[in-house]
Each structure stands twice: as C-alpha cells, then as structure tokens.
Amino acid sequence: MQEDYPRNFTGYGGQPPKVQWPNNCRLAISFVLNYEEGAESCRLDGDPSSESFLTDLPGTRPLSCARHYNCESLFAYGASSGAWRLLNLFDDFSLPVTVFACGMALERNLPLAQKLAESDHEIAGHGYRWIDYRVIPIAIEKSHIRKTLEVIENLTHKEVVGWYTGRHSENTRRLIQEMGLLYDSDAYNNDLPYYIDVAGQAHLIVPYNLVTNDFRYSTSPGWNSPEDCLQNLRAAFDCLYREGEESPKMLSIGLRGRLSGQPGRTEALRRFLDYALSHEDVWVCRRMDIARHWLSHHSSHHDQDAGGNEQLPQSNALDLSITE
Numbered sequence: 001m002q003e004d005y006p007r008n009f010t011g012y013g014g015q016p017p018k019v020q021w022p023n024n025c026r027l028a029i030s031f032v033l034n035y036e037e038g039a040e041s042c043r044l045d046g047d048p049s050s051e052s053f054l055t056d057l058p059g060t061r062p063l064s065c066a067r068h069y070n071c072e073s074l075f076a077y078g079a080s081s082g083a084w085r086l087l088n089l090f091d092d093f094s095l096p097v098t099v100f101a102c103g104m105a106l107e108r109n110l111p112l113a114q115k116l117a118e119s120d121h122e123i124a125g126h127g128y129r130w131i132d133y134r135v136i137p138i139a140i141e142k143s144h145i146r147k148t149l150e151v152i153e154n155l156t157h158k159e160v161v162g163w164y165t166g167r168h169s170e171n172t173r174r175l176i177q178e179m180g181l182l183y184d185s186d187a188y189n190n191d192l193p194y195y196i197d198v199a200g201q202a203h204l205i206v207p208y209n210l211v212t213n214d215f216r217y218s219t220s221p222g223w224n225s226p227e228d229c230l231q232n233l234r235a236a237f238d239c240l241y242r243e244g245e246e247s248p249k250m251l252s253i254g255l256r257g258r259l260s261g262q263p264g265r266t267e268a269l270r271r272f273l274d275y276a277l278s279h280e281d282v283w284v285c286r287r288m289d290i291a292r293h294w295l296s297h298h299s300s301h302h303d304q305d306a307g308g309n310e311q312l313p314q315s316n317a318l319d320l321s322i323t324e
Helices: 069-092 103-107 110-117 138-156 172-178 214-218 226-243 263-277 287-297
Strands: 027-035 098-101 122-125 194-198 201-205 249-256 282-284
Touching: 027 069, 027 226, 027 287, 069 110, 069 249, 069 263, 098 103, 103 110, 103 138, 110 138, 122 138, 122 287, 138 172, 172 194, 172 201, 201 287, 214 226, 214 249, 226 249, 226 263, 263 282
Parallel strands: 027 098, 027 249, 027 282, 098 122
Antiparallel strands: 194 201
16 A cells, blocks of 8 residues: 555545535536636746647647737637637527636636626636646745636625646645635546545545546647537436436536537537436536535545645646747
C-alpha cells in the first residue's frame, strides 16, 4: 500500500452513499455554460499569442508574432451570439444553469452580465483570465481569484459559492477555500460529489465531465455533427437514469457559446432537453444546489477519502495547456 500516494483510484469503493435528491429524483442534471470569450490569450492583452484552443479551427497553431483574426472572431461570436442563444434556450424551458464565468470576459460584455444579473442562473468563478494557472505565480493567481469574485458580485449582484479553473494550479483549492467558497469542480473522477482534505479542512468537490462536454466539437476524434452530441448525451442520460432507480447520480453537461451556441448545435440541445424532460424524476439544477444539498445531507466523515489528497497537483488531470 502506498498510503502517501496523492492519486486516488478507489473513490467510493463501489459503494456510493445512498443519495436522495429532492423529490426523490433519479438523476440530477447540471448544465454549465463556460463563459470565457474575451478573457482568452490575445496579443491585444500582451499575451505571446492569440488563443486557438477549443474553437472550430482545431489544430491551428497561432503565430507568436501576430494576432489570429479568425480565432478572435470565433470567440467574439460566442460572446455576441452563441451565449445569448444558449441562455434563450434555457429560458424557453425555464431551467437554471451554472455559468463558469471569467472575470475579464464579463467586464467586456456588460449586456450579458446584466442578463445574468436578472436571471436565476448561478455564476461560478472561472478565473479572471482563461489561461493556464499552473504556470502563474501564486500571488498573481490569488489576486486574480479575488478580482474575479469582485467582478462577478459587482456586475451580477450574486454571491459566488463555486469555482472551476479548468487549468488549475496546486494552490487553487487552498486559495478558494481561504476565500470561503463552498465547492469547486476541478475534477472529473466521479458521478457524485465528495469531500477531500485541504489544509486540514473538509472541502467539497462537485465533479465536472469532459465526455458530455462540447469541447468534443473541437477535438479529433470528437463530435462531427449535432447528431453526435445528441446521441452522446442521450446515452449518458439513459445509463445514469437507469442506475438512478437504485443509486441516483449526477450528469454534468458542459457548453460554450462559440461551440454549442452555433444554431444547429443549439437545436441538438433543444432535442435533448425535450427527451430528458419527458422522463419523470429528473432534477435540472445549478451546481450550487447540488453542493448545498450534499452539505446538508452527507457528512464529510462518510466520504472524506473518495477523492484522495487533492492538496497536491492532479497528475491524472487532462492536459489542457495552451498551445503557443
């Protein structure tokens, strides 16, 4: 036994806690809108190159000496059109989502910030910039976290209780815990929340998912069409809904305005919502709702070891480094 090994392969050991979602639902579905457009790397902001990752120009290698106008335009589409289309879709169904929001992105789109302020959607922190914080000094990361919280609260008048960096550092969890946040989602290793130890205190993880996630549109192999997305989401739903009769789980679905906000792709999401909501006992909720439910109904002593010691870097996390 390697008791001091920082990675955990056991989780709940095949015996997840008995979950009782509100109204005895069999499945909790969390839709996430990643709002990053305007906070990505860009020569205009003094970065070495413009971002090309997670766009409809997969495989593009940006020049370090010039702006990438095509990629900039794709990000602008996500902010000016795609994000609105997705939010309107969820308005049509009267469903709440969690928005992983970059502080700089919100600062550059005040009409969207106002839309979120008037909504029931949760706004979680996603870093001030959409950059790789694994290579950022701790003092700068700390100041970016604090600034992100201030921007979100000032522009949307909502308290931030959750966090997802995506490319987090070994310091991120300790920093957000020090700032009083309830949970983070920088993990992909379970279908249920769990607690970990961070600096001697229980910290809640509400895991995210990179399979039911629209970044698959920008990878190869990935989703070649909206039908691929629809089939993937329906298959995941069917599996978890069936399991939920005995052992309820959660399903996370990640979206971006520049990807899923394209018309045909949004239409696939509409069809998935029609399908999922045709089933009984489905809870579509915000991640903060899942976190608060877990904190109220599940003791940290029961599942403290489900995720391992995450004070150390997650060496098993997917490499999402920016190509420069």
